[in-house]
Amino acid sequence: MRATVIHGPNDVRVEEVPDAAVRTPTDAVVRVVLACICGSDLWAYRGVAQRQPGQRIGHEFLGVVEAVGAEVGSVRVGDLVVAPFVWSDGTCDFCREGLHTSCPDGGFWGSVGSDGGQGEAVRVPYADGTLVRLPAEAAGDERLLTALLALSDVLATGHHAALAARVRPGATVAVVGDGAVGLCGVLAAKRLGAERIIALGRHTARTDIARSFGATDVVAERGEAAIAAVRELTRGHGAHAVLEAVGTEDSMRTAISIARDGGAVGYVGVPHGGSAGVDIGQMFNRNVALAGGVAPARAYIPELLADVLAGTIDPSPVFDRSVTLDGVPDGYRAMDERTALKVRITF
Amino acid sequence: MRATVIHGPNDVRVEEVPDAAVRTPTDAVVRVVLACICGSDLWAYRGVAQRQPGQRIGHEFLGVVEAVGAEVGSVRVGDLVVAPFVWSDGTCDFCREGLHTSCPDGGFWGSVGSDGGQGEAVRVPYADGTLVRLPAEAAGDERLLTALLALSDVLATGHHAALAARVRPGATVAVVGDGAVGLCGVLAAKRLGAERIIALGRHTARTDIARSFGATDVVAERGEAAIAAVRELTRGHGAHAVLEAVGTEDSMRTAISIARDGGAVGYVGVPHGGSAGVDIGQMFNRNVALAGGVAPARAYIPELLADVLAGTIDPSPVFDRSVTLDGVPDGYRAMDERTALKVRITF
Incomplete structure (x- = not known):
């Protein structure tokens, strides 16, 4: 599959990487439908936040479940889902309290060894604790889908x-x-x-x-x-x-x-x-x-999702440019130069 | 009257100063019955916090109202009262919200031009907004009076x-x-x-x-x-x-x-x-x-007072030494050397 890889300051590339695959029974694989570039990705892009050359990048995505491990119960193949910007087990004290970002089993997309959101597919650890299902109908509504992508992080x-x-x-x-x-x-x-x-x-x-x-x-x-x-x-x-x-x-x-x-x-x-x-x-x-501090997005998604679906809030205007996966390096440049506010990646 | 004056680092003296007197219709004068030395006074004593030579010092006291201005309505001559460690007008937005320390008319005992708590008497600006009445019976109960003194600050x-x-x-x-x-x-x-x-x-x-x-x-x-x-x-x-x-x-x-x-x-x-x-x-x-931050003691005194009077809390053990006014310099030395936890001043 193809995904965005960061090699160093001002050097993000879209490259062939190993296919995302279920590795443990609690994993799912999500085929990405919509992703985006975050202002916080620019800290890595500018070299202020350190990354190992070859790390993946991107932590905001929604997509369709393509495969699930044997123990995954809350999502099924074909479901439209959104991921918060960290994964979490959903069962520890912190997850139950709503502070999923402190989950001891949690992690950040694009950290060493994990897939990033700016790629064709993502292996999602602890799928039950991490992913949130979206209504299937949303898939056909580009404006709504864009608004739902904002649940991931911003x-x-x-x-x-x-x-x-x-x-x-x-x-x-x-x-x-x-x-x-x-x-x-x-x-x-x-x-x-x-x-x-x-x-x-x-x-x-x-x-x-x-x-x-x-x-x-x-x-x-x-x-x-x-x-x-x-x-x-x-x-x-x-x-x-x-x-x-x-x-x-x-x-x-x-x-x-x-x-x-x-x-x-x-x-x-x-x-x-x-x-x-x-x-x-x-x-x-x-x-x-x-x-x-770092937002426990997973805790907030259900309540914010309800309001986005009801149409009472619509964050979609924060996305002011779209690129395809090949255009991701251009997207980084545009955000770095502040000619784009937030760049959406379509697949 | 006699009061404690700070002249410089490690130099507090008990001296003759002008008598406390009502200057504006909202003032009261309180004859001090019990006062104490605060850990925060040591910052001034050690020269870490700047003071002008000749400033008064001490911000915790209780005593008996000796005189009131024409507009004072909540306390009368002879009332036993405790003062929080800042005065406040009691009527501004902040006072009404319970953040008396942000009162624009407020001030700190011992600031330039004001009396300090470690003296025989104190002019209290905005007496209605500042002082809290204590039951007269407390005057005869040294342990209770000591506990009530803690309402002032600690x-x-x-x-x-x-x-x-x-x-x-x-x-x-x-x-x-x-x-x-x-x-x-x-x-x-x-x-x-x-x-x-x-x-x-x-x-x-x-x-x-x-x-x-x-x-x-x-x-x-x-x-x-x-x-x-x-x-x-x-x-x-x-x-x-x-x-x-x-x-x-x-x-x-x-x-x-x-x-x-x-x-x-x-x-x-x-x-x-x-x-x-x-x-x-x-x-x-x-x-x-x-x-x-700085505690709006005035906001908390009524509720804490009720519990001290009921005997459900008793902070009096934090006072482990007593001095008379003349002994105040010794009291500072004892607290500075950590041989005393908190020194009470009796009059």
């Missing part, structure tokens, strides 16, 4: 940020980051009843999506000017809930600074600035909480 | 840490720090229904108090050994809730490392290690939250 991650930031009905929310996760954070905050949503971003195409997702205000400034702008919009107080969806030192500093006293920052941007942006003195004096 | 602060760490019935809790706040954190965690409470500390006199307050386990190790010991006590998982009551880089690092995935660190130790102990990468991967 919508679930935006939702995690909103929960971690304690978004409540009536809350004033600020979202730092106008990437796909930040935009999904706007959607999630709106879904949780936020009254006012301030989106920080300066790419009009993106902030237009933010507005369509429920943002009531857009702040195009950065750094100190952004902090001042958010404070001015909030009677000097800041936002009850701040979603941090970037992961740099600056974005964390901004997020903490625009939180209202007693508020919370829900951070889901993979931290690449160390702890330098975490101003503990400011947090202490103002009782600003910091929560979040 | 008991409220331990409670804040427990709330921030999300202590729930049945939870496994770890407490970093065996000072008065850490010990009160044990008491607060027990009160909130913690099933297992691991106290980290190596001064037997203190960990004995921790056990009497509800600690089920004591870990005397530090650093990596402490982390390993807590993990061993918790099937490798760590504690659901960790109370950080020290404020150094090491203590924060330990606190985050012993939290269970998905758990929370409630920190109330005044941060003196910057953000260096905040391992954001570890927090991210394991979804460990960090919350807390």
